[in-house]
Amino acid sequence: MIQTLRENPQDAEIDSHKLLVRAGIVKKLAGGLYTYLPLGTRSLKKVERIVREEMDRAGALEIVMPILQPAELWKQSGRWESMGPGMFRVTDRGEHEYSLAPTAEETVTEVVRNIVSSYRQLPVTVYQIHWKFRDEIRPRFGLMRSKEFLMKDAYSFDVTMEAADRSYMAMFEAYKRIFARCGLKAYPVEADTGDIGGKFSHEFHVLAEAGEDGIAFCETCGYAANLEKAERKSANRNDAPCPPYEEIPTPGARTISEVAKFMGVDGSAFVKSLVYNADGTCVMVCVPGDRDVNEVKLKHFLGAKKLELADGESVFKAAGANAGSVGPVNPADASLRIVCDLELKGAKGCIVGANKDGYHLKHVDLARDCRIAEGDWADLVIVRDGDICAKCGKPMVIKRGIEVGHVFKLGTKYTDAFKALYKTSDLKESTMVMGCYGIGVSRTVQAVVEQSHDKDGIIWPAAVAPYQVCICLLDPGVTEVAEIAGRLEAELEAMGIDVIVDDRAERPGVKFKDADLIGFPVRAVVGAKGLANGGVEIKRRDQDKSQMQMCAPSEAAAAIARMLGEAMP
Numbered sequence: 001m002i003q004t005l006r007e008n009p010q011d012a013e014i015d016s017h018k019l020l021v022r023a024g025i026v027k028k029l030a031g032g033l034y035t036y037l038p039l040g041t042r043s044l045k046k047v048e049r050i051v052r053e054e055m056d057r058a059g060a061l062e063i064v065m066p067i068l069q070p071a072e073l074w075k076q077s078g079r080w081e082s083m084g085p086g087m088f089r090v091t092d093r094g095e096h097e098y099s100l101a102p103t104a105e106e107t108v109t110e111v112v113r114n115i116v117s118s119y120r121q122l123p124v125t126v127y128q129i130h131w132k133f134r135d136e137i138r139p140r141f142g143l144m145r146s147k148e149f150l151m152k153d154a155y156s157f158d159v160t161m162e163a164a165d166r167s168y169m170a171m172f173e174a175y176k177r178i179f180a181r182c183g184l185k186a187y188p189v190e191a192d193t194g195d196i197g198g199k200f201s202h203e204f205h206v207l208a209e210a211g212e213d214g215i216a217f218c219e220t221c222g223y224a225a226n227l228e229k230a231e232r233k234s235a236n237r238n239d240a241p242c243p244p245y246e247e248i249p250t251p252g253a254r255t256i257s258e259v260a261k262f263m264g265v266d267g268s269a270f271v272k273s274l275v276y277n278a279d280g281t282c283v284m285v286c287v288p289g290d291r292d293v294n295e296v297k298l299k300h301f302l303g304a305k306k307l308e309l310a311d312g313e314s315v316f317k318a319a320g321a322n323a324g325s326v327g328p329v330n331p332a333d334a335s336l337r338i339v340c341d342l343e344l345k346g347a348k349g350c351i352v353g354a355n356k357d358g359y360h361l362k363h364v365d366l367a368r369d370c371r372i373a374e375g376d377w378a379d380l381v382i383v384r385d386g387d388i389c390a391k392c393g394k395p396m397v398i399k400r401g402i403e404v405g406h407v408f409k410l411g412t413k414y415t416d417a418f419k420a421l422y423k424t425s426d427l428k429e430s431t432m433v434m435g436c437y438g439i440g441v442s443r444t445v446q447a448v449v450e451q452s453h454d455k456d457g458i459i460w461p462a463a464v465a466p467y468q469v470c471i472c473l474l475d476p477g478v479t480e481v482a483e484i485a486g487r488l489e490a491e492l493e494a495m496g497i498d499v500i501v502d503d504r505a506e507r508p509g510v511k512f513k514d515a516d517l518i519g520f521p522v523r524a525v526v527g528a529k530g531l532a533n534g535g536v537e538i539k540r541r542d543q544d545k546s547q548m549q550m551c552a553p554s555e556a557a558a559a560i561a562r563m564l565g566e567a568m569p
């Protein structure tokens with residue numbers, strides 16, 4: 001059941017996906033669905049074991065909840081609707097509807113509320129390591145974004161917000177240990193907390209070019225936040241005064257680059273104006289022409305529950321023109337609220353839409369010509385490379401990351417919906433405070449490969465390698481050689497080291513190539529020629545040939561154990 005391939009699979013875009021398939025770790029069944037072959041299953045189980053040990057160490061209790069979740073639970077939280085098409089739904093023969101678990105906040109809250117009734121039973125954190133299902137718009141990158149994946153999901157229940165912070169920190173620390181033990185360098189990164197606020201949502205990211213998420217990093221002070229959340233300090237502009245604004249026809253030019261081209265100027269003088277619908281009320285948002293609105297920040301700033309771009313009709317009603325000609329100077333609706341990115345404070349000589357189709361205004365001084373309230377200037381854009389760190393004032397860099405875990409303080413969102421109450425010491429009823437904590441166990445396996453490989457194949461960290469040692473037996477037909485390999489295998493196993501013997505009737509070159517491709521941390525070569533020349537040849541996968549060691553067969557096991565110890569993360 002070990003099948004290595006010389007060719008890359010056609011649908012694989014990133015190295016780790018190519019290598020997992022080529023090394024026979026996983027096999028694709030259909031889009032977003034994979035079989036973990038024997039090698040892959042071993043690595044998956046090893047990651048799982050590390051996760052389990054650290055959850056247990058942090059005091060969490062393992063449970064297993066049904067994957068089939070009754071629709072009623074989702075209806076109670078309101079997520080039967082809001083999860084949308086991303087959730088797989090099935091119906092039984094009695095016409096009862098269920099979801100295939102994409103996550104389990106509803107289920108766990110229903111379970112815990114029926115068991116816990118007193119403050120004496122709190123705090124409690126439960127977890128499971130179980131399959132999750134999501135109908136991803138674009139399943140891709142192998143195990144990174146699949147339709148079915150293994151997740152560790154934990155949920156904490158506490159008496160107060162402060163107590164919940166302690167449960168959160170226990171999980172945060174456990175996550176650091178888990179990823180370090182997997183041989184991964186994973187960074188905790190501040191993420192948006194939704195309605196909760198505060199600093200209690202972190203994603204754990206493995207940095208990689210192939211990562212789907214952007215992260216702002218400040219190498220000076222250590223600030224790290226995902227792009228949804230990342231804040232910047234922006235210097236107000238202080239442009240030279242400009243003459244009164246003037247209308248200019250810009251027929252047919254709809255985008256900023258089209259208008260810029262038409263006017264023969266670059267994009268920096270433009271102000272991008274968009275009309276949003278925030279809980280049913282239109283708001284105009286202005287940002288520098290070369291920037292994008294950060295809708296998460298905007299939503300928080302407006303204190304909106306629901307935020308989306310306004311439809312065409314509403315835009316026309318609010319501004320007096322269609323999107324593309326909208327601007328902050330005299331919109332049709334004189335009471336339209338205009339909020340503006342801080343960088344534009346002091347901006348003069350701007351080009352904005354004229355609120356008249358096919359026209360723009362130039363020489364606009366935002367403070368002079370627009371009605372923007374003093375409190376409506378804020379940081380509203382997505383940060384980019386070189387932006388100034390809000391914490392320390394030094395430039396930030398943007399890196400790509402793979403989200404392997406997420407810790408999140410939920411507050412009482414679900415415990416309110418499910419009336420998960422407990423009795424306090426003075427016999428009053430109070431609502432439990434919750435946190436949820438996920439790790440993509442299968443995604444973590446692939447993140448390890450993405451972080452640790454070279455042109456020849458995978459370089460497994462010893463703790464999660466399918467086997468820690470591969471004995472390449474070069475002359476399986478020669479009894480004496482086979483015996484030495486067999487002895488070495490038994491000695492290593494007795495030391496608790498995972499070992500596989502490649503005794504196939506293949507050429508040495510093929511065996512070496514496969515050992516490198518699969519990426520066993522240590523390779524031991526046992527062959528007639530080697531034994532005649534000094535013994536067993538041992539080499540670490542992450543070191544080159546020059547660091548190969550020769551040792552007597554009787555000393556090989558001890559030498560390998562030493563090598564592995566050095567290779568352990």
Ligand code: ATP
Pocket residue numbers: 103134136143144145146147148149151403404405406438439440441442443
């Ligand atoms: P993403 O933003 O990558 O879609 P998410 O924020 O929706 O992930 P969570 O709900 O926080 O994911 O799930 C917890 C963990 O499960 C994630 O940190 C990630 O490691 C993993 N995960 C989520 N979706 C997938 C998927 N489709 N395939 C594999 N792992 C996944």
Ligand code: MG
Pocket residue numbers: 203403406
């Ligand atoms: Mg997440």
